[in-house]
Amino acid sequence: xxxxxxxxxxxxxxxxxxxxxxxxxxxxxxxxxxxxxxxxxxxxxxxxxxxxxxxxxxxxxxxxxxxxxxxxxxxxxxxxxxxxxxxxxxxxxxxxxxxxxxxxxxxxxxxxxxxxxxxxxxxxxxxxxxxxxxxxxxxxxxxxxxxxxxxxxxxxxxxxxxxxxxxxxxxxxxxxxxxxxxxxxxxxxxxxxxxxxxxxxxxxxxxxxxxxxxxxxxxxxxxxxxxxxxxxxxxxxxxxxxxxxxxxxxxxxxxxxxxxxxxxxxxxxxx
Numbered sequence: 001x002x003x004x005x006x007x008x009x010x011x012x013x014x015x016x017x018x019x020x021x022x023x024x025x026x027x028x029x030x031x032x033x034x035x036x037x038x039x040x041x042x043x044x045x046x047x048x049x050x051x052x053x054x055x056x057x058x059x060x061x062x063x064x065x066x067x068x069x070x071x072x073x074x075x076x077x078x079x080x081x082x083x084x085x086x087x088x089x090x091x092x093x094x095x096x097x098x099x100x101x102x103x104x105x106x107x108x109x110x111x112x113x114x115x116x117x118x119x120x121x122x123x124x125x126x127x128x129x130x131x132x133x134x135x136x137x138x139x140x141x142x143x144x145x146x147x148x149x150x151x152x153x154x155x156x157x158x159x160x161x162x163x164x165x166x167x168x169x170x171x172x173x174x175x176x177x178x179x180x181x182x183x184x185x186x187x188x189x190x191x192x193x194x195x196x197x198x199x200x201x202x203x204x205x206x207x208x209x210x211x212x213x214x215x216x217x218x219x220x221x222x223x224x225x226x227x228x229x230x231x232x233x234x235x236x237x238x239x240x241x242x243x244x245x246x247x248x249x250x251x252x253x254x255x256x257x258x259x260x261x262x263x264x265x266x267x268x269x270x271x
Contacts, residue, residue, distance in 0.1 A: 144214075210253075
C-alpha cells in the first residue's frame, strides 16, 4: 500500500479511499470491498492497483469491469505494468496482459487439481485448504474443535428429529451462532454440513472417498441415516445421483474395511 500511496503523491493524485479484500481470490467478483468501490464510483476518477491480476484473474470479468468504467467515464491504472486506459494502446496492451494472467491462473488451478486428485487417491495429505466447521488444522491434521463440534452434533440431531433445515438455521442465528468465517447459517450451509462425510471420519474429494486420519464428530450410522433421509426427499437428478454415489462408496468401504468408529474420543461400536 505504501508504494501505491507514493505513486499517487508523485502524480499529484488525491486518495479518496483504499479498498482491500483480504482473504478473497481475484477470480471472485463477489468481494465486499470491490463491490463497495464500484458503488462509490461518484467519489473517484481512477482505479489504481499494484498489478492487474490483483483486481481480476479472469479476462471476461476484467473486460466487463473495463466496459463499465468506460460507460462511467472512469479510468484504470496499473502501477507495475505502467499502463493506463487513457490511450488506445494502453487498453490494447492491458487486454493482452490480462489474458496472459488468466492463462497462468488456469494453469495453476490445473496443477492444484492434479495434486489434490493424487492425494485423494493415495490417501495421503489433507484434502482442502480450509478446515470444515467443527475442526481446526493443528500439527498438519484435523483436530476437533469442542465448541463447534457440539453445534455439529446438534444440527445432525435436530435434522434426524425432523426439524427443517430452515428452522435449524434460524435457531442457530437466534442464539448468536455463526458458521465458518463468521458467516450466517443458511439452508445451504446446513445442507452442506449434513452431507459432508468428514464428520463421520471420511475424506471426500472429487468423487474419491477414503477413511480419514481425523476423529469423527458424528457416528457413521448417524451420517448414513441422514444420507438416506436426503435420498428420499431429493428430487433433482444431480443431487440424488451424488447421494447414491456417496452411499455406494460408504457401503464399499464398510464391506472392505470394517473398523471401530470413534466419535470425539468415545467408542460407538462397530462400523
